[in-house]
Amino acid sequence: MTKPELRKISRSSVAELSVFEKKEYSSKACSFFLQSELFSTSDIIFSYAATSSEIDPQLISRAALSKGKILAFPKTVPGTSDMDFYLAPQERKFESFFTEGAWGIKEPDCGCELFLPESESFKKICAHKKICVIVPGVAFSCGGTRLGHGKGFYDIYLERLLNAACLCGAEVFLVGMCFSCQLRDSVPAESHDAVMNFILSEKSFFSVG
Template sequence: MGVDIREYKNNLRKKYRGWREALSPEEKRERDDRIFRRVIRCEAVQKADTVICFISTPIEVDTHRLIHYCWRHGKQVAVPKCLEQRGRMAFYLISSWEDVEVGKFSLLEPAPERCQKLTDMERSVCIVPGFSFDPQGYRLGFGKGYYDRFLSSYKGIKLGICYSACVAPKLPRGRFDVPVDFLLTEKYVKKI
């Protein structure tokens, strides 16, 4: 009898969610700060005109500081909006927090009526979220498939950000999963 891969992935999500929720605010801030410093020193980020980035929730590696950094340094910031078409996202340029609103899954998303849709992804880099990554660059996401679909056609450099305690030896993967190009944690940067 085979293993139910969905149950296995859900158990991994619970494990890594529990670890993240157990972090004290001080520990989280310190880890987030180390990851932030690694990200902004990354050559791909320094050279990019546009940073495609998720807006973090409390259990994710903080991206709010990175978004502010990009604005201050003249980089465009594009954030995802989940579309009605199942599993699809569009990215919109935001220039302030006034450009976002609570959207699908209670996530902060761009307000399309106030933002320009990102159509040119040349000279961009994508900051990729995940509950977990493995050393081969594969990720365990939140289970809805939005980033998997986007990454399958994204041609730019993909940076996965994650806490080192959430890096698994090997994650289950499907034939459509796409690895990131770099994995950044509070302890290291790994080129895949």
């Protein structure tokens, strides 16, 4: 099966879920993660603001803030396949972080600090820390392969992040988060496609490999 074919099938499966089911499944998935050792031992959480076609990690994001963990959200760079993460201010209410960005996706507003992997501040904050990245996708395989929307945002960013983490002694764990209907036995992949360390859905949370 080709990537375009799998994207079509996976999107159709998600479209069949009701609003109630999406909310319920998102809550169940978040509960699995919040009870995990990975969450309790992570210092920094890279999350995202879900669209209507994505499982929602909002409960994870809120819990990270309440426990004083460093929390960051992505924002795309217009006209490119690049994106960067921005720090969520501890002193602000969760709902106030976001503004509507490209394709109607919620993104951090101008009050959130840019968190470039190449920056000195990143090295200081992340040195020898444990970073967990909650990664959305159109489909995932049980082996951790991810299928995105085809624009390369996460693949490009994660390569930068992993390189920067190596330089400052940080550990990075990638968690592919999806509805169980998006999980497949196999997903077509290329050498540059990021591979997850964990898969999280409303049915389970498991380590890959």
